[in-house]
Amino acid sequence: MSQSKICKRCNLPVIENADQYEVFENMHWLCFHLEFEHEGDPDAACGDPSCPWWHIAALKGKLVELGFDPQQVLLEATKEKWNR
Structure with missing residues (x-):
């Protein structure tokens, strides 16, 4: 059984884009966007x-x-x- 990938920003499981978990620094894509890319x-x-x-x-x-x-x-x- 694989270990759940938990978003380090919101603490919820990453399911939809789990294959890109490491790319988005252990976050959901949206959490990553809001943390690092979104301005304002x-x-x-x-x-x-x-x-x-x-x-x-x-x-x-x-x-x-x-x-x-x-x-x-x-x-x-x-x-x-x-x-x-």
Whole structure:
């Protein structure tokens, strides 16, 4: 049985990217990003194109551009996921 890989930043198991555990200094990719790469408010997008908040902002902008309400899209997705 293999030993769990625990993130040294948040103390939770690293599962999704366990194969890159050492690359990200024994952390989740997001914990590594927030610790070493993310500049400014952790709840806001930074300039790194791999930043998940930047991805969310880009997708939100495209939804609006296409005429969709991002809040409505999330509400529908939430209902679909949990109210099958």
